[in-house]
Amino acid sequence: MKAERLCIFTRYPEPGTTKTRLIPALGVEAAVCLQQAMTTHVLTMAAEAATRRAVDIEVRFEGGDRGRMREQFGKGFSYRPQGNGDLGDRMHRCFHNGFTEGARAIVVAGSDVPGIDNRLLDAAFAALRDYDLVIGPANDGGYYLIGLRREIPELFQSIPWGTESVFRRTLELADRHDLAVHQLSVLSDVDRPEDLSGIEKLWGSRKLAEAVGRISVIIPTLNEASRVGGLVRSIHAIDGGVEIVVVDGGSIDGTVEIARGCAVTVLTSRPGRAGQMNAGAAVAKGGMLLFLHADTCLPEGFPEHVRGVLHRPGVAAGAFRFELDAEGLRYRILERLTNWRARVLRMPYGDQALFMKASVFRSLGGFPDLPIMEDYEMVRRLKRRGCISILPVSATTSARRWQGRGFLQTTLLHQLVIAGYMCRVPPVRLARLYRRNGQQCVPAKVVPE
Numbered sequence: 001m002k003a004e005r006l007c008i009f010t011r012y013p014e015p016g017t018t019k020t021r022l023i024p025a026l027g028v029e030a031a032v033c034l035q036q037a038m039t040t041h042v043l044t045m046a047a048e049a050a051t052r053r054a055v056d057i058e059v060r061f062e063g064g065d066r067g068r069m070r071e072q073f074g075k076g077f078s079y080r081p082q083g084n085g086d087l088g089d090r091m092h093r094c095f096h097n098g099f100t101e102g103a104r105a106i107v108v109a110g111s112d113v114p115g116i117d118n119r120l121l122d123a124a125f126a127a128l129r130d131y132d133l134v135i136g137p138a139n140d141g142g143y144y145l146i147g148l149r150r151e152i153p154e155l156f157q158s159i160p161w162g163t164e165s166v167f168r169r170t171l172e173l174a175d176r177h178d179l180a181v182h183q184l185s186v187l188s189d190v191d192r193p194e195d196l197s198g199i200e201k202l203w204g205s206r207k208l209a210e211a212v213g214r215i216s217v218i219i220p221t222l223n224e225a226s227r228v229g230g231l232v233r234s235i236h237a238i239d240g241g242v243e244i245v246v247v248d249g250g251s252i253d254g255t256v257e258i259a260r261g262c263a264v265t266v267l268t269s270r271p272g273r274a275g276q277m278n279a280g281a282a283v284a285k286g287g288m289l290l291f292l293h294a295d296t297c298l299p300e301g302f303p304e305h306v307r308g309v310l311h312r313p314g315v316a317a318g319a320f321r322f323e324l325d326a327e328g329l330r331y332r333i334l335e336r337l338t339n340w341r342a343r344v345l346r347m348p349y350g351d352q353a354l355f356m357k358a359s360v361f362r363s364l365g366g367f368p369d370l371p372i373m374e375d376y377e378m379v380r381r382l383k384r385r386g387c388i389s390i391l392p393v394s395a396t397t398s399a400r401r402w403q404g405r406g407f408l409q410t411t412l413l414h415q416l417v418i419a420g421y422m423c424r425v426p427p428v429r430l431a432r433l434y435r436r437n438g439q440q441c442v443p444a445k446v447v448p449e
Contacts, residue, residue: 002054002055002056002103003054003103003104003105004053004054004055004056004103004104004105004106004107004125005055005056005057005058005098005103005105005106005107006046006049006050006055006056006057006058006106006107006109006121006125007058007059007060007094007098007106007107007108007109008039008042008043008046008057008058008059008060008077008108008109008110008111009060009082009090009091009094009108009109009110009111010035010039010042010059010060010061010062010110010111011035011061011062011063011064012061012062012063012064012065012068012069012072013032013033013035013036013039013072014032014063014064015028015029015032016028017063018031018032018035018063019031019032019034019035019112019190019191021191021192021193022034022190022191022192022193022196024193025193025196026193026196026212027241029213029303029304029307030212030213030214031212032213033211033212033213033307033311034190034211034212034213035111035112036072036311037210037211037212037311038111038112038113038114038190038211039073039111040073040311040313041114041116042109042110042111042113042116043057043059043073043074043077045116045117045118045120045121046077046109046118046121047076048118049118049121049122049125052118052122053122053125055125056078056103057076057077057078058077058078058079058080058094058098059073059077059078059079059080060080060081060082060090060094060108061079061080061081061082062081062082066079071312072311072312073313074313074314080097082094086161087161087162088156088157088159088161089156091108091146091156092153092155092156094106094108095108095148095151095152096151096153099150099151104149105125105128105147105148105149106147106148106149107121107124107125107128107134107145107146107147108145108146108147109121109124109136109144109145110144110145110189112144112189112190112191113136113138113144113145113187113188113189113190114190114199114202114203115185115187115188115202116144116145116187120136120145120184120185123184124136124145124147124184125147127147127182127184128147128148128149130180130182131179131180131181131182132148132149132150132152132174132179132180132181133146133147133148133152133155133174133179133180133181133182134146134147134148134181134182134183134184135147135167135170135171135181135182135183135184136183136184136185136186136187137167137183137184137186137187138167138186138187138188138189139186139187139188139189140164140188140189140191141163141164141165141166141167141168142162142163142164142166142167142189143166143167143170144187144189145184146170152177152179154173154176154177155170155173155174155177158173159173196208199211206287206358206359207287207359208287209285209286209287209358210286210287210288210357210358210359211287212287213287213288213303213306213307213311214241214243214285214286214287214288215239215242215243215286215288215289215290215303215306215307215355216242216243216244216245216280216281216284216285216286216288216289216290216358217235217242217243217244217245217290217292217298218245218247218277218280218281218284218289218290218291218292219231219232219244219245219246219247219280219292219293219294220247220248220249220273220276220277220280220291220293220294221246221247221248221249221251221255221259221276221294222248222249222250222251222255222271223251223252223253223255224251224253224255224294224295225251225253225254225255225258227294227295227398228246228255228258228259228262228294229258229259229261229262231292231294231297232244232246232259232262232264233262234297234298235298236262236263238298238300238301238302238303239302239303241303242286242303243265243284243285243286244262244264244265245264245265245266245267245280245283245284246259246264246265246266246267246280247266247267247268247269247276247277247279247280248266248267248268248269248276249268249269249270249271249272249273249275249276250268250270250271256268265283267279267280267283272369272371273350273367273374274366274367274368274369274370274371274374275367275369277291277366277367277374278366278367278369281358281361281362281366284358286358287357287358287359288306288307288310288355288356288357288358289355289356289357289358289361290302290306290353290354290355291350291353291354291355291375292353292395293350293351293353293397295351295397295398295400296351296352296353296395296396296397296398297395297396297397298320298353298395299320299393299394299395299396301393302320302353302393302395305320305391305393306318306355309355309389309391310355310356310357312389314386314387315386315387315388315389316356316360316382316383316385316386316387316388317354317355317356317360317379317382317385317386317388317389318354318355318356318388318389318390318391319342319348319352319353319354319355319388319389319390319391319395320348320352320353320390320391320393320394320395321339321342321352321390321391321392321393321394321395322335322338322339322342322348322349322351322352322394322395322397323335323394323395323396323397324396324397324398324399324402325396325397325398325399326399326402326403330407331399331402331407334402334411339390342390343390346379346383346387346388346390347376347379347380347383347388348379348388348390349375349376349379350374350375351395351397352390352395353395354375354378354379356382360382360385363385364378364381364382364385368381370427371427371428371430371431372417372421372427372430372431372434373417373418373421373427373430376418376421413433413434416433417430417433417434420433
């Protein structure tokens with residue numbers, strides 16, 4: 001038991017019950033993602049504050065249970081239900097528990113105030129050395145933080161919770177009990193659509209897009225006229241709110257014209273999958289990026305899977321299970337081996353629809369400028385940043401490579417290229433080998449003979 005305790009009040013991010021006043025502006029899933037992101041932000045600030053002072057961090061939650069809260073926000077905190085009663089009853093219970101268990105200073109903070117940082121939390125505990133009460137006023141008339149160094153039940157009684165007079169009434173009760181009060185800076189909470197402009201100014205448009213789970217699907221193409229239209233329509237059928245960016249590398253079969261007719265962003269760039277994906281990411285507006293090969297189809301409900309994975313603490317990126325669209329035992333064996341490698345070694349390949357937060361992608365400098373193995377190298381770099389999560393649902397890839405040049409020859413070629421890359425064979429030579437065996441990576445004019 002440490003002398004100081006920090007309690008974060010939040011709720012389990014359940015669609016339809018979380019940030020309900022934001023749903024008309026954001027939609028159900030985005031409202032959940034924003035609440036989850038704000039809770040993660042406050043817990044990150046709390047953890048940083050705990051590196052400089054002896055403080056216990058406790059998460060007081062509504063909805064869900066300890067197991068699901070721990071899965072969402074990590075194992076580094078203790079979790080306890082808020083319990084019954086109005087907000088005053090629940091906060092008083094928190095202080096009562098803490099002081100009964102030996103804490104000498106307790107701070108309770110909300111999770112919907114993106115302006116909270118570790119310095120403010122430090123300042124709150126520092127103030128409790130000299131003051132009886134520390135309080136952080138919110139711009140809507142409530143407060144986002146309250147701290148005490150002894151139990152004072154009266155501060156939580158006869159308060160009109162949810163109104164603009166909460167802060168004023170609390171100060172009146174503090175004055176009545178002759179408490180020395182220290183006020184922190186006024187901050188804005190995020191409860192209503194009009195509050196979103198404030199969080200965008202504070203976090204920036206890209207971080208807000210990441211927080212609300214906006215997804216940009218980036219599709220590099222080269223002579224994919226037979227597939228690109230159906231692929232785009234299938235994504236729109238799953239979720240019309242997902243941004244799609246098609247980046248063409250010089251098609252001569254009408255791919256660009258078909259894509260432009262599908263109400264998506266279309267770019268052209270120099271050929272090469274790495275450069276094409278980087279070009280798409282540069283213009284993408286989503287806070288989450290999903291890189292999709294033109295011969296791979298995403299599963300139903302993929303946006304919820306992507307958002308759920310990328311909001312977990314410690315996750316750097318994710319991918320789907322590997323599945324081929326062909327019948328036969330040899331394809332099932334290949335799928336099993338590929339999924340074993342992805343699950344155990346955390347090494348998915350590009351045809352498993354690799355996805356990550358845009359901020360992580362940009363911090364790594366994008367895909368390395370390689371003519372081949374750009375996905376392999378990107379995953380190696382991502383593993384240094386955190387966990388690579390493999391989803392239990394499959395992205396389905398065309399078996400055309402194996403069917404066109406032969407199953408055994410194609411499989412052996414893939415393994416030879418991987419082995420060559422690990423042995424530091426120049427990627428240009430590997431790309432030339434790949435192309436000579438009838439596989440598409442970078443066009444011949446880009447790979448010197």
